[in-house]
Amino acid sequence: MSTLWKWQEAVSGILMVVLGVVFLIMPGLKLTSEVIAQAAAAVMAAVGLIFIIVYFVRRRSSVVGYDLVKAAVLIAAGVYTYLNVKTVSAIIPVALGMIVLISGILLVQRSIDLRHFEGSAWILLLIAALLSIIAAVLTILNPFSSEIWLSRLISGGLVFTGVFLVISAFVVGHRVSRYTAERADRESDKDSIYDGYGQEQLFRPEKPVYTPEEPADDPQYSQSQITEENDIPEETDLPDESAGKGLRGLFKKNKS
Numbered sequence: 001m002s003t004l005w006k007w008q009e010a011v012s013g014i015l016m017v018v019l020g021v022v023f024l025i026m027p028g029l030k031l032t033s034e035v036i037a038q039a040a041a042a043v044m045a046a047v048g049l050i051f052i053i054v055y056f057v058r059r060r061s062s063v064v065g066y067d068l069v070k071a072a073v074l075i076a077a078g079v080y081t082y083l084n085v086k087t088v089s090a091i092i093p094v095a096l097g098m099i100v101l102i103s104g105i106l107l108v109q110r111s112i113d114l115r116h117f118e119g120s121a122w123i124l125l126l127i128a129a130l131l132s133i134i135a136a137v138l139t140i141l142n143p144f145s146s147e148i149w150l151s152r153l154i155s156g157g158l159v160f161t162g163v164f165l166v167i168s169a170f171v172v173g174h175r176v177s178r179y180t181a182e183r184a185d186r187e188s189d190k191d192s193i194y195d196g197y198g199q200e201q202l203f204r205p206e207k208p209v210y211t212p213e214e215p216a217d218d219p220q221y222s223q224s225q226i227t228e229e230n231d232i233p234e235e236t237d238l239p240d241e242s243a244g245k246g247l248r249g250l251f252k253k254n255k256s
Helices: 004-025 029-057 067-083 085-090 092-115 121-141 147-193 223-231 241-255
Strands: none
Touching: 004 029, 004 092, 004 147, 029 067, 029 085, 029 092, 029 147, 067 085, 085 092, 092 121, 092 147, 121 147
């Protein structure tokens, strides 16, 4: 399994922690939202310029892509955000609440994925996910009359969710990597015993082939057959006819 998703979630969690710290340090919610809107406008314009540069310097073989379209959309969004900072800053809290909500749902999925492995870490991750979802819903509904409480809720939700995003990325990634490695070892052991058709390979220990010269090792070889073969005299024990004729001639001479 590719580890790209793990690093994407980890970087997203780190960015959420940074935003949460910014909301905690900055004095007011409106000022913080305006600063974040201006920073977002600058980032979108910079990324759009990067897409334009990549489009013109890439090799001719890479003819399929939408770099110019992406660049145009990002630059337009950045310019609009910069020219309408106050309008955009008004929806920053709701947008951040939606980000926390989506991240909380992702943590629920990661906890369920982690449940298939050994251990009870998935319970802690599920509790963190539910707390993130509650914070996100409160941020979106905004039942508070004071901006200070809303700013603290946004800050706490971002930091809390970001930290657990980083933890879940590495914990789940480690469990998945270990499971993949163990599964590969099992597959390699299976391939060393069976060939591609599911048949046992020839280099496995074969049953010994018994010959008549080794009857004692064959369990199917009857004991009576073994006794009969042992009673047969060898060729050297049989009487020689020429030797018998010589003895009879000697006896005749002695009688005469």
